[in-house]
Amino acid sequence: MDVLVIGGGGREHAIVWAFKKSPKVNKIYALPGNAGIEEIAECENISVMDFENILKFLEAHKNIDLVFVAPDDPLAGGLVDFLEDKGYRVFGPRKNAAIIEGSKSFAKKLMKKYGIPTASYEEFTDYEKALSYVEKQKCPIVIKADGLALGKGVIIAENIDEAKQALYDMMVNETFKEAGKKVIIEEFLKGKEVTVLSFCDGKTIIPMVSSQDHKRAYDNDEGLNTGGMGTFSPSQCYTKQMEDYVYNNIMLKTVDAMNKEGRTFKGVLYFGLMITDDGVKVLEYNARFGDPETQVILPRLDSDFTDIVLSVIEGKLDKADIRWKKESAVCVILASGGYPKNYKKGFEIKIGDIDKDILLFHAGTKKGEGGKLLTNGGRVIGVTALGSNIDEARKKAYKNIEKIYFENMHFRKDIGIKL
Ligand code: AMP
Ligand code: GLY
Numbered sequence: 001m002d003v004l005v006i007g008g009g010g011r012e013h014a015i016v017w018a019f020k021k022s023p024k025v026n027k028i029y030a031l032p033g034n035a036g037i038e039e040i041a042e043c044e045n046i047s048v049m050d051f052e053n054i055l056k057f058l059e060a061h062k063n064i065d066l067v068f069v070a071p072d073d074p075l076a077g078g079l080v081d082f083l084e085d086k087g088y089r090v091f092g093p094r095k096n097a098a099i100i101e102g103s104k105s106f107a108k109k110l111m112k113k114y115g116i117p118t119a120s121y122e123e124f125t126d127y128e129k130a131l132s133y134v135e136k137q138k139c140p141i142v143i144k145a146d147g148l149a150l151g152k153g154v155i156i157a158e159n160i161d162e163a164k165q166a167l168y169d170m171m172v173n174e175t176f177k178e179a180g181k182k183v184i185i186e187e188f189l190k191g192k193e194v195t196v197l198s199f200c201d202g203k204t205i206i207p208m209v210s211s212q213d214h215k216r217a218y219d220n221d222e223g224l225n226t227g228g229m230g231t232f233s234p235s236q237c238y239t240k241q242m243e244d245y246v247y248n249n250i251m252l253k254t255v256d257a258m259n260k261e262g263r264t265f266k267g268v269l270y271f272g273l274m275i276t277d278d279g280v281k282v283l284e285y286n287a288r289f290g291d292p293e294t295q296v297i298l299p300r301l302d303s304d305f306t307d308i309v310l311s312v313i314e315g316k317l318d319k320a321d322i323r324w325k326k327e328s329a330v331c332v333i334l335a336s337g338g339y340p341k342n343y344k345k346g347f348e349i350k351i352g353d354i355d356k357d358i359l360l361f362h363a364g365t366k367k368g369e370g371g372k373l374l375t376n377g378g379r380v381i382g383v384t385a386l387g388s389n390i391d392e393a394r395k396k397a398y399k400n401i402e403k404i405y406f407e408n409m410h411f412r413k414d415i416g417i418k419l
Contacts, residue, residue: 127171130167143163147179197289329393332383333411334382347406
């Protein structure tokens with residue numbers, strides 16, 4: 001079968017790579033893709049939000065029988081509905097279910113109503129009311145823009161002045177436009193963060209192997225929050241007991257809650273969890289594969305990816321064969337110097353003799369004149385290695401990074417060290 005993947009980051013490269021391994025898949029297309037995806041799929045520079053041109057692309061490629069929508073924006077914007085309603089077979093939640101990520105206010109209300117453990121919170125649309133509430137709270141306190149804000153809409157305020165500034169930026173300055181007109185002010189949770197992705201067909205939910213993301217830009221968790229500077233799988237602190245608790249008290253409850261609300265969720269449901277002294281709590285839901293979590297999860301998958309994707313779409317996930325490799329995986333992100341703030345693009349990327357078992361998942365890359373590989377974004381390449389344990393995988397990843405160079409290349413040296 002021929003497959004179209006919507007998106008063009010490291011996550012999408014990993015998804016295209018997983019489809020490529022499947023004996024069922026013939027040709028793969030990606031919109032817009034990137035220089036790495038281009039090596040294994042046909043790409044065209046159509047934006048993930050340009051629904052009309054995505055449809056035209058499908059009409060011009062009648063051989064495509066499966067569309068996989070990977071990023072948050074088109075999911076929240078209803079691309080799945082748009083294409084399904086035209087008769088296409090699409091993987092991803094419809095708009096009314098993708099809201100579980102698209103509106104933090106929706107997600108918090110859902111958890112409160114159905115007794116799913118999460119941080120306590122209040123929500124505000126009135127700046128003055130938010131301000132007077134926050135003045136009475138203890139710090140640190142968490143201020144969140146309601147809508148999608150490219151992963152930047154969460155501020156952990158260490159003191160009241162920072163909290164007030166965050167409210168001003170979101171509600172008065174409208175830094176995140178519409179996304180910040182409503183804010184959530186949330187209790188700060190202390191603990192270790194674990195990500196557990198799951199496949200969900202609306203009835204059955206099956207967790208994938210766990211992972212942990214390093215979100216801050218610099219070593220020792222210093223610097224600004226980024227989209228993710230590296231990941232490893234499995235998490236070293238997520239016990240079997242926690243797994244059972246999360247499955248029964250968070251995952252099943254969420255599927256049931258979404259059904260009761262008339263918002264059946266089909267796709268990948270992402271659980272951002274905090275392991276606190278008071279038990280495991282939900283930090284956030286995402287309606288999709290995480291980036292860069294996917295770059296360590298899919299390489300550990302030991303079953304056919306296409307079969308699982310089809311079983312989700314067909315509502316037959318209970319019959320799916322989902323097995324995982326015993327090996328651990330580490331992914332280190334090579335970023336442009338300056339990311340997540342301003343950075344320059346267009347530097348040539350030189351890649352030496354990389355070990356055969358290393359996976360390079362491209363994010364912000366493009367082909368320049370004469371086929372030169374150029375940087376084209378904040379996160380540039382994810383270097384993934386598998387090993388018999390995290391330590392071995394990490395050493396393999398870092399050894400190979402020595403063979404990759406571009407001007408101002410920045411990466412964390414401690415991915416998979418502080419477990
Ligand atoms: P979110 O987009 O809600 O996952 O928030 C982004 C990041 O902010 C999370 O991965 C956490 O590191 C942090 N965060 C969010 N909410 C809280 C909270 N209530 N307490 C502590 N940290 C949080
Ligand atoms: N790595 C976090 C995310 O994909 O949202």
